[in-house]
Amino acid sequence: MAGYIPPVDDISFLLGEVFDFDAQMAALPGFEEVNTELAASVLEEGGKFCAEILEPLNRPGDEEGCRLENGLVTTPKGVADAYRAFVEAGWGGLSGDPEFGGQGLPRVLQILLDEMLSSANLSFGLFPGLTRGAVEAIAHHASDELKQTYLPKMISGEWPGAMALTESSAGTDLGLLTTRAEPVGDGSYAIKGTKIFISSGDQDFGGNIVHLVLARLPDAPKGVKGISLFLSPKFLVKEDGSLGDRNRMSVGSLEHKMGIHAQPTCVINYDGAIGWLVGEPGRGLNAMFTMMNAERLFVGIQGLGIGEAANQKAVTYARERLQGRSADGTRGPVPIIEHADVRKMLLTGRSLTEAGRALAVWTALQMDIAARHPDPEARRKADGFVALLTPVVKAALTDFGFEIAVQSQQVFGGHGYIREWGMEQYVRDARIAQIYEGTNGVQAMDLVGRKLPMDNGNVARGFFALVRDDLKATKGPAELESVKASVIEALARLEELTENLLARGADPVEAGASATEHLRFFALVSLGWLWVRMAGKAAADATTPLKQRKLVLARFFAARLLPQTVSLDAAIRAGAADIMALDAGLF
Incomplete structure (x- = not known):
């Protein structure tokens, strides 16, 4: 079975061409020396650690599990040594505050490292991920004495x-x-x-x-x-x-x-x-939510990581597995990647993962802007976008990650149900990400009940305006224009639904009836926007396999996944009446 391949090429494309990372970092005090080349080199080394040290521990660790004996917890063989190596190599402090020994690199790099950790070994990635969330709460709310005592050892990962x-x-x-x-x-x-x-x-x-x-x-x-x-x-x-x-x-x-x-x-x-x-x-919840909001974004990245790893394994298997005959009946057996249904599953996973990564990077850039931009208005605007996108990233990327894991397992057929192939572990591991740090239903209620109404709805309107303007400004070949038109039409329907929601005011029953549909609608439009942006950049110089793939995936997403918004629209407009009609005793 092929090993995990860190997606550094795709990351470099996003940073260097899609998001103009170098210019964005140059505008942020303290990050002037950070650029795409540095980011790619750091993440390439982090990817090697994930692929060579952590992934080989993933299935054995799942098989062995943790033990509690005489009050002492023992992790699976190799995990403790791997963690100490992780800390010694400095990965725990990647984005940590330099005042307490951290490297002070942008949040963008941290989120992308978190993705690779989650792809390679989700269980392991929780150790540094939870530590970083605790650091956030302590850094923002604790006394100077507690900060000085605990933050240096926590940022390094030693504690x-x-x-x-x-x-x-x-x-x-x-x-x-x-x-x-x-x-x-x-x-x-x-x-x-x-x-x-x-x-x-x-x-x-x-x-x-x-x-x-x-x-x-x-x-x-x-x-x-x-x-x-x-x-x-x-x-x-x-x-x-x-x-x-x-x-x-x-x-x-x-x-x-x-x-x-x-x-x-x-x-x-x-x-x-x-x-x-x-x-x-x-005011403990105020302090704890500093940690939880960071963790919710981290959990969304866990879903992204699982989806990437599962899809990679499914593609490799589909290229090697010989079953059935070619479409014209002249050859056989053929690799199952030639079969349309298998291709559809693989393309679904790839289109959700690559756009999900783009959404994660965009959100992380807003976090860096909110923390460091010299213009207070730019900081305020970016902070609002992060708050708006937090429940979307958490819920949508973990929903998509689980769906990709299931479809990737399906590509393996019966072998996907057998533990030795590792696919059923992805399904089991991915499932928790939809539950912890606030279930995805809670995230959806947060979106429609708190985040969309923020500032009388103006944060959401500002995001929609940004997306609409960016879509209109993106130029490309005729095939991209049809994709762009589909996304613009879906965005218009999302804006209308959101305005209807804001006009109705706080009705918890109606909100609860449509919240998950509204969040998925929001996520699909956001991914569609980023597919147009990625495809526009790729079309300008479509000479590499990566860029050629972007153009095909953008068309696939618009044709096969974005239409989900039509049924989601209908479900949202149906309201709560039929959901609440049945007496509880009749279920």
């Missing part, structure tokens, strides 16, 4: 992070959580409670593990306004920075999961564990 939100009775509705934090008297707190579904909650890498825990102070009111956020390490840290006593937390059990078996997802008992407040009392 991984974990987020402890969920309880058995408090998942999406965190207002129901019961974990308590009682003042000790020296500025610290004793945390008591049990959390479930804690990815990276413990492992055998050595060093510390920094938990961010949601809990209630003794006088906290009920509901979400009574929740605070605390930093609680596995080992207490001495004044000289060395590790001291084990904190009063333990792993009660490991969750038995459908996938990501090499990732230790823990039930954690906090038995008076010492912690320190992060941010203001009662």
